[in-house]
Amino acid sequence: MDLQALLFTAIAAFAIALLLGPICIPLLHRLKFGQSIREEGPQHHKAKAGTPTMGGVMILLAVVLTTLKFAVDSLDTLMLLLGTVGFGLIGFADDFIKIVKKRNLGLTARQKLLFQCIVTVILFFLLWWEQGGYHSFSIHIPFSNWAIPVGIFYVLFLLIVLLGTTNAVNLTDGLDGLLSGCAIMVFAAYAVYAYWNTNYDVSLFCAAMVGALGGFLAFNRHPAKVFMGDTGSLAIGGGLAMVAVLTHSELALILFGLVFVAEALSVMIQVFSYRTFGRRVFKMSPLHHHFELSGWSEWEVVIAFWLASFICAFGTLALLSR
Template sequence: MTLAMTFTVIAVAFILSAISGFGIIPALRRMKFGQSIREEGPKAHQKKAGTPTMGGLIFLTSIVFSTLFLSYIFGVMTTQTIVLLLVLIGFGIIGFIDDFIIVVLKRNLGLTSLQKLIGQIVVAILVFFLLKMGPFETTVAIPFLDIKFDLGIFYVAFLIFWLVGFSNAVNITDGLDGLVAGTSTVAFGGLGVFALQYGQDDVALFSFAVAGAMLGFLLFNMKPAKVFMGDTGSLALGGAIAMISVLIKQELLLLIIGIVYVVETLSVIIQVISFKLTGKRVFKMSPIHHHFELSGWSEWKVVIVFWSVAFVAVLVPVLMEVM
């Protein structure tokens, strides 16, 4: 892919996302698909109740159409493209069902954790068999070192863990206006650069399509958010970012590029373990972005700081790769 093609992908995805937002958000309002805010959360969030959710439909629509159209135009449609779209749509459907149960059917719990897990595992297994139809390495590399571990048949277990883990990690992070939209823009953009370096134009195109679509979504999701992505969007993004790392064979690199998602998830795990073992909480509230809010930071300050961390976490590995 040339630089012009890259900018074209980002621009098309951005425009499609922006146009979709202007059409989908009013529809969500008319259907009263409003977000309910949990009472135990920060009090300042209560005013967000009723904000349309399931906004992931905005950027998912953009990503799918821009990826299919431009992959065909640029001649980079491959099995990997289909795999990426399968993960994006598959995890997106799971999130949509969860959102639908909560918002439309008014069942606060939505899908159970087991039901979500089963759905995610099914998608991961389908992906594994698709990958095995062609030449696919079952190795996991240590970033920036010439060290690889071949997991063999156990790679399927790793793949399930990776997709499910990052899908839920992004879902956990989605708690503040623009937080996931901003961090995912830079994360997918960075992975797109790596894909280009490895000559995987198909994966790069998808990555940049996601980055462009998220920029378009930010028009509506920045504070004060006019729409939330819901599980429809966050589960899909988490699955997709994990899948990209698998296809470019830099799985563990995602622990750096997705450091915000990793820390957010660890904060929840630490909080739960600490409370169960000692009856005490390490953080004022988890995930950790709520801890900073309750420590006196404004929501906007938390988002900007987390965006900055995400940007540095992407910039450093990218510079190391291209230099």
């Protein structure tokens, strides 16, 4: 496979997402699938109430169609799509309940965890089948040749990777275009990393995700005409986690997606500090809201986070290539 195939895959996904916009957005309007804005969020965000959500279906369709068209029919491709679509469907159910019941809470925490565990177990057995037995499961240490064999306990590690990634990515989806742009940077870096390591199916999937997110960003940039909802954010997180798993870079994902990690940590720190000391560390969490309330415009925050994501993703890529 050459680099032209990656470029063509990205362009095809971009075109599909771009074409889906004029179809999906009016349909979401007619179905009254509008976003509800949480009361505790920044007050100026209330103007966004009613903007169509669940636009993540555009990303899902573009990624699935292009991956099925251009990637090899392999177990890796199946696992990438299962991680993406499986978590995307969980997000879809969550979004749908929120819209129907007109509230900010969709699936309960237990329901989400149950469905996430089911998808994780299926993915684990597919990995087991591909690797020929649990004895081959290892956790690779970045910037070294070390790998820690964990056997069947890898299923617990896989659950942590999937839940941690999807939740961190989901928390980043709070401003127009923020998650779309940050995810483009990470998937672009992973497309190169997977290509270097001859994981061509993974590389093609990443290229498809870059294109799909780029096409979606045309409608999601400020002021957003559509939001991706949990349908999109959980799908992105599930796909990204499986990219890391299949490239044996689960721990390196922390560096590739350091912006996502920072967003999640800001929430954890805020909750811990408030419950323990009765004080807030940030003006509001996740972290992007802190900068908003510090006087930054929404677009300034988004551009800064895009740049940070680019530096983290491609900086990690450069370090791993040495």
